Amino acid sequence: MKKITTIAGDGVGKEVMEAGLTILESLNLNYDFIKSKAGFECFQNCGKTIPEETIKNAKKSAATLFGAITSTPSEKSPIITLRKELDVFANLRPIKTFEGVNSLFNNIDFLIIRENTEGLYSQIESFEKEEEKNSTKKEKKENNENEKNNKITKTIAKRVITKKASTKICEFAYKTAIKNNRKKITCVHKENVLKKTDGIFKESFYNVVERYSAKCPDIKANDYYIDATAMYLITKPQEFDIIVTSNLYGDILSDEGAGLVGGLGLSPSANIGDKNGLFEPVHGSAPDIEGKGLANPIAMILSISMMLEFLKEDFYAKQINKAVENVLKSKKIATPDLGGNSKTSDITIAIKKELENL
Numbered sequence: 001m002k003k004i005t006t007i008a009g010d011g012v013g014k015e016v017m018e019a020g021l022t023i024l025e026s027l028n029l030n031y032d033f034i035k036s037k038a039g040f041e042c043f044q045n046c047g048k049t050i051p052e053e054t055i056k057n058a059k060k061s062a063a064t065l066f067g068a069i070t071s072t073p074s075e076k077s078p079i080i081t082l083r084k085e086l087d088v089f090a091n092l093r094p095i096k097t098f099e100g101v102n103s104l105f106n107n108i109d110f111l112i113i114r115e116n117t118e119g120l121y122s123q124i125e126s127f128e129k130e131e132e133k134n135s136t137k138k139e140k141k142e143n144n145e146n147e148k149n150n151k152i153t154k155t156i157a158k159r160v161i162t163k164k165a166s167t168k169i170c171e172f173a174y175k176t177a178i179k180n181n182r183k184k185i186t187c188v189h190k191e192n193v194l195k196k197t198d199g200i201f202k203e204s205f206y207n208v209v210e211r212y213s214a215k216c217p218d219i220k221a222n223d224y225y226i227d228a229t230a231m232y233l234i235t236k237p238q239e240f241d242i243i244v245t246s247n248l249y250g251d252i253l254s255d256e257g258a259g260l261v262g263g264l265g266l267s268p269s270a271n272i273g274d275k276n277g278l279f280e281p282v283h284g285s286a287p288d289i290e291g292k293g294l295a296n297p298i299a300m301i302l303s304i305s306m307m308l309e310f311l312k313e314d315f316y317a318k319q320i321n322k323a324v325e326n327v328l329k330s331k332k333i334a335t336p337d338l339g340g341n342s343k344t345s346d347i348t349i350a351i352k353k354e355l356e357n358l
């Protein structure tokens with residue numbers, strides 16, 4: 001039987017995973033679930049935020065479903081490690097308004113495609129070394145003292161942007177546009193300041209545009225700076241169809257996008273590679289609502305729909321979307337993030353019932 005690795009993680013990660021599995025197990029599908037560990041609690045128990053075994057399980061599964069983790073200070077992020085290990089180079093985050101949900105705008109429907117393997121999330125950080133070379137003995141001694149006293153005065157993060165990964169993500173944006181009948185791709189960067197790194201990202205984008213424009217002349221292409229985009233998402237969000245961007249910009253814009261359409265409780269995501277797929281709600285472990293049964297499970301349930309589409313279970317992927325849409329439209333029940341007072345389990349049961357009646 002095909003396998004799906006599930007990693008519940010910490011906090012509400014566990015609560016929305018339980019909801020998601022309730023939905024998955026109610027469908028007529030043949031998958032084995034391998035429950036695996038990662039996150040802060042896992043670190044406390046075994047000294048690792050993501051054990052080798054979890055990575056091994058994910059690699060040999062048809063897909064991996066991830067809840068959310070609490071970050072461990074001083075440790076690398078297990079979700080970033082997993083994305084790297086699985087080489088899931090594209091992070092897809094749909095931003096869509098739902099009928100029945102209060103939001104600033106109607107009819108927003110765009111997709112953020114975020115480069116997932118490099119950029120500022122390469123996690124290459126250090127203390128300044130250059131200065132030490134030229135500094136006097138006295139200054140060096142002071143630097144060492146500062147490090148010892150944990151008073152670091154200068155830190156560096158490397159932002160890696162390669163032509164190869166930039167080209168690959170822009171090609172992926174085109175393939176996604178063709179597959180989903182989307183008509184416009186906007187490249188987001190800050191090339192006016194980060195001339196080299198964002199320069200290569202923008203240049204790679206337009207090289208891909210040139211190659212694809214003959215094949216699909218109906219897909220428009222343009223580019224904006226990241227700061228202007230942050231504003232346009234609020235002033236004219238309907239203009240966007242596909243946004244393709246680097247790692248950190250995509251992370252930030254997708255939370256902004258989530259805010260436009262009803263919050264993190266409704267925002268799913270897919271991490272796609274040539275072989276592997278990793279699916280997760282955009283939100284984190286939400287310690288402020290943990291243990292109260294108040295987490296909105298819809299972001300997780302929509303992530304499951306994206307996973308089923310990846311697994312070519314299109315029928316159930318569409319059924320889940322329809323069931324979620326119907327439950328939201330009915331306005332009968334909603335978790336507190338959407339202005340209601342229902343529990344995670346109420347929403348889950350309502351979606352399960354809706355699926356049975358479709």
Ligand code: NAI
Pocket residue numbers: 012016067068069070071079264265280282283284285286287288289294295296297299335337
């Ligand atoms: P968060 O996403 O956990 O929470 C932000 C806000 O959204 C909170 O007010 C929370 O109550 C609300 N929220 C999140 N999920 C919700 C849901 N399903 N239903 C209703 N409301 C929801 O982000 P925060 O607070 O910045 O981070 C908490 C922890 O999670 C940190 O340790 C952070 O590093 C980690 N984190 C993990 C992620 C992951 O596992 N992929 C992603 C983002 C943060």
Ligand code: MG
Pocket residue numbers: 251252255282
């Ligand atoms: Mg984020």
